[in-house]
Amino acid sequence: xxxxxxxxxxxxxxxxxxxxxxxxxxxxxxxxxxxxxxxxxxxxxxxxxxxxxxxxxxxxxxxxxxxxxxxxxxxxxxxxxxxxxxxxxxxxxxxxxxxxxxxxxxxxxxxxxxxxxxxxxxxxxxxxxxxxxxxxxxxxxxxxxxxxxxxxxxxxxxxxxxxxxxxxxxxxxxxxxxxxxxxxxxxxxxxxxxxxxxxxxxxxxxxxxxxxxxxxxxxxxxxxxxxxxxxxxxxxxxxxxxxxxxxxxxxxxxxxxxxxxxxxxxxxxxxxxxxxxxxxxxxxxxxxxxxxxxxxxxxxx
Amino acid sequence: xxxxxxxxxxxxxxxxxxxxxxxxxxxxxxxxxxxxxxxxxxxxxxxxxxxxxxxxxxxxxxxxxxxxxxxxxxxxxxxxxxxxxxxxxxxxxxxxxxxxxxxxxxxxxxxxxxxxxxxxxxxxxxxxxxxxxxxxxxxxxxxxxxxxxxxxxxxxxxxxxxxxxxxxxxxxxxxxxxxxxxxxxxxxxxxxxxxxxxxxxxxxxxxxxxxxxxxxxxxxxxxxxxxxxxxxxxxxxxxxxxxxxxxxxxxxxxxxxxxxxxxxxxxxxxxxxxxxxxxxxxxxxxxxxxxxxxxxxxxxxxxxxxxxxxxxxxxxxxxxxxxxxxxxxxxxxxxxxxxxxxxxxxxxxxxxxxxxxxxxxxxxxxxxxxxxxxxxxxxxxxxxxxxxxxxxxxxxxxxxxxxxxxxxxxxxxxxxxxxxxxxxxxxx
Numbered sequence: 001x002x003x004x005x006x007x008x009x010x011x012x013x014x015x016x017x018x019x020x021x022x023x024x025x026x027x028x029x030x031x032x033x034x035x036x037x038x039x040x041x042x043x044x045x046x047x048x049x050x051x052x053x054x055x056x057x058x059x060x061x062x063x064x065x066x067x068x069x070x071x072x073x074x075x076x077x078x079x080x081x082x083x084x085x086x087x088x089x090x091x092x093x094x095x096x097x098x099x100x101x102x103x104x105x106x107x108x109x110x111x112x113x114x115x116x117x118x119x120x121x122x123x124x125x126x127x128x129x130x131x132x133x134x135x136x137x138x139x140x141x142x143x144x145x146x147x148x149x150x151x152x153x154x155x156x157x158x159x160x161x162x163x164x165x166x167x168x169x170x171x172x173x174x175x176x177x178x179x180x181x182x183x184x185x186x187x188x189x190x191x192x193x194x195x196x197x198x199x200x201x202x203x204x205x206x207x208x209x210x211x212x213x214x215x216x217x218x219x220x221x222x223x224x225x226x227x228x229x230x231x232x233x234x235x236x237x238x239x240x241x242x243x244x245x246x247x248x249x250x251x252x253x254x255x256x257x258x259x260x261x262x263x264x265x266x267x268x269x270x271x272x273x274x275x276x277x278x279x280x281x282x283x284x285x286x287x288x289x290x291x292x293x294x295x296x297x298x299x300x301x
Numbered sequence: 302x303x304x305x306x307x308x309x310x311x312x313x314x315x316x317x318x319x320x321x322x323x324x325x326x327x328x329x330x331x332x333x334x335x336x337x338x339x340x341x342x343x344x345x346x347x348x349x350x351x352x353x354x355x356x357x358x359x360x361x362x363x364x365x366x367x368x369x370x371x372x373x374x375x376x377x378x379x380x381x382x383x384x385x386x387x388x389x390x391x392x393x394x395x396x397x398x399x400x401x402x403x404x405x406x407x408x409x410x411x412x413x414x415x416x417x418x419x420x421x422x423x424x425x426x427x428x429x430x431x432x433x434x435x436x437x438x439x440x441x442x443x444x445x446x447x448x449x450x451x452x453x454x455x456x457x458x459x460x461x462x463x464x465x466x467x468x469x470x471x472x473x474x475x476x477x478x479x480x481x482x483x484x485x486x487x488x489x490x491x492x493x494x495x496x497x498x499x500x501x502x503x504x505x506x507x508x509x510x511x512x513x514x515x516x517x518x519x520x521x522x523x524x525x526x527x528x529x530x531x532x533x534x535x536x537x538x539x540x541x542x543x544x545x546x547x548x549x550x551x552x553x554x555x556x557x558x559x560x561x562x563x564x565x566x567x568x569x570x571x572x573x574x575x576x577x578x579x580x581x582x583x584x585x586x587x588x589x590x591x592x593x594x595x596x597x598x599x600x601x602x603x604x605x606x607x608x609x610x611x612x613x614x615x616x617x618x619x620x621x622x623x624x625x626x627x628x629x630x631x632x633x634x635x636x637x638x639x640x641x642x643x644x645x646x647x648x649x650x651x652x653x654x655x656x657x658x659x660x661x662x663x664x665x666x667x668x669x670x671x672x673x674x675x676x677x678x679x680x681x682x683x684x685x686x687x688x689x690x691x692x693x694x695x696x697x698x699x700x701x702x703x704x705x706x707x708x709x710x711x712x713x714x715x716x717x718x719x720x721x722x723x724x725x726x727x728x729x
Contacts, residue, residue, distance in 0.1 A: 004520070005520060008516045008517070008520060009513070009516075011516070012512050012513040012516050013513075015512060016510060016512065016513070019510075120336070124344075125335075125336070125340035125341065125344055126341065126344075126564070127341065127532065127533035127536050127537075127564060129536055129537075129540050129564065129565075129568070131540060131544060131568075134544060135544070139544075139545065139546065144519070144520070145516050145519040145520055146519060146545045146546040146547075147516070147545065148544055148545060151512060218509065221509075221510065221512075221541065222509040222510060222537050222541075223509070223533035223534075223536045223537040223540070225338060225532075225533040226336070226337065226338070226340070227337065227338055227507060228507075228509060231507060231509060232509075262513070263513040266502070266513040266514055266517055267513075267517055270500075270501065270502045270503065270514075271503065273502075273504065273505075273513075274474065274504070274505040
């Protein structure tokens with residue numbers, strides 16, 4: 001492998017990892033705070049993508065500027081968080097926090113199945129492709145290979161901003177501290193007057209919006225079609241489990257490991273590219289069952 | 302009194318027998334993908350089937366009997382599929398089954414059709430192995446198979462780009478992606494042994510991201526890139542390749558791209574090779590002036606808002622075969638409704654015409670179907686690429702002969718084969 005190819009594989013791995021991390025961030029945040037593994041996260045990702053395609057398709061048809069596709073991504077993410085995340089927590093999850101984990105898993109899986117069918121009802125089975133946002137940013141040529149600015153620069157930048165922003169939010173803002181306190185000990189937090197129900201609702205909305213944002217950001221790069229959510233939940237779960245459930249910085253590192261592992265495999269041993277993320281997961285979990293950064297202590301994030 | 306009754310009964314019997322023979326309807330059970338990624342093929346096929354049945358029944362049905370079609374979802378999984386198939390063929394009273402889109406499902410359902418003694422038309426699946434490895438009494442194929450489809454792509458590539466040196470492949474990591482590359486590579490190596498394969502990539506089925514493969518291909522700079530991807534995977538690959546300029550530096554060979562033309566819009570540039578799994582194209586050069594063809598295309602577009610793609614043509618072939626075989630069997634039966642054995646007998650050498658050229662059923666039950674290959678062109682007449690430099694290859698020349706195993710037969714070909722294949726060429 002020449003240094004050039006090494007760099008190319010590095011770029012591809014980072015771009016891929018960025019997208020996976022954004023989705024995994026929401027998943028691990030929800031698990032860290034609420035101790036619920038939300039399978040429906042995959043559907044929220046897909047619906048974020050569909051919503052972006054519909055909204056930006058509509059905006060373009062109205063003759064609006066292509067650059068508006070970016071704010072529309074944020075709009076889609078917020079809509080997913082508020083219109084889907086909110087009701088899911090408020091109507092369903094709130095009732096099952098003290099139930100066995102298997103039941104919680106089944107409930108979120110049921111929500112996933114329902115939302116998969118909702119997608120088919122609303123958007124049909126036809127693949128969509130809406131790359132206005134990506135085209136608006138143009139291309140760069142690095143070492144004779146053309147990349148899109150969107151994938152090479154924007155996605156990693158957004159991922160890094162989200163990682164730093166989330167750290168700052170949890171440690172240096174009031175709401176963040178309320179979340180941390182509730183995560184640490186729900187009963188103690190309630191006894192000093194923290195409304196844990198509100199904290200959970202807020203966390204779930206933020207987590208759901210992150211899934212939606214992941215879908216929105218992925219939408220200009222890939223075909224939007226039924227089944228994309230299932231794919232993403234498996235991959236982001238692999239990232240989250242490898243890192244240790246609830247570990248935000250760990251998820252970033254594992255997303256990077258998995259992204260780079262996959263892209264180097266394409267260069268060195270293409271046959272194994274699909275296997276790599278799961279091989280990494282198996283290797284890590286067989287040595288450290290709680291994940292790379294997971295611990296059995298009470299502190300989750 | 303008793304004798305009188307008996308005589309009356311005897312006299313009435315031939316009459317009742319003949320009348321009872323003609324059923325109230327001719328029941329067809331069709332398996333198609335209504336869910337999952339392959340619904341990009343299954344849903345158009347279902348829409349086409351509904352239009353075709355409507356047309357047949359408006360013209361008085363087949364031999365005066367109206368056709369009734371019910372659908373089974375192939376996306377529901379093999380177990381549900383087989384039990385639904387069994388139910389429809391046994392208690393549902395289906396006279397003829399159309400199955401399937403997926404090659405895996407064809408391999409599961411062909412022996413089942415044989416057990417259930419129900420006539421089955423394999424209307425869309427690609428695997429060439431069915432009749433090469435088994436022989437069936439009840440199973441027929443109303444279309445070609447992967448061998449002529451891939452051979453046509455190789456021949457078109459060699460005729461239009463005789464001097465290319467290197468090729469890479471990006472196929473889906475499942476049976477179709479692997480098998481189609483096997484056939485393509487064998488044919489290419491037999492006819493042009495100096496070509497070098499510089500990269501073989503098999504991203505997983507349903508892969509949302511080909512960025513790494515595209516970077517690698519940009520570094521490799523192959524003259525030709527083959528991809529037998531379809532549906533969302535093909536759309537994603539072509540879009541991502543176009544976004545990053547890969548389509549300007551390599552010629553793409555996309556044997557299933559006819560089914561993605563409309564969705565790809567302006568992303569598929571001019572100059573890439575497009576196939577259609579048969580002579581299927583909404584502007585078929587030999588058929589586009591026929592009234593029946595024009596009428597169907599208009600009705601399909603009106604119903605779905607989309608242009609017809611190859612599964613629509615395959616559906617039309619299956620229904621054309623149904624109509625042709627029953628009409629042939631009725632004629633052979635002196636105008637009376639035929640029983641199943643008479644229908645089976647009429648399948649031998651059957652010729653029928655859907656929306657492409659006529660198709661014939663060979664003695665091993667394989668259909669002989671022409672193959673259309675062409676080059677994409679953005680003319681501005683449509684908001685998507687259309688086809689130019691169209692070649693239609695005679696199906697009989699490029700289908701492995703009866704009793705031959707495709708890969709062995711293809712491996713024995715050489716460059717002279719290129720000139721032996723019957724071909725008709727059209728500018729657009």
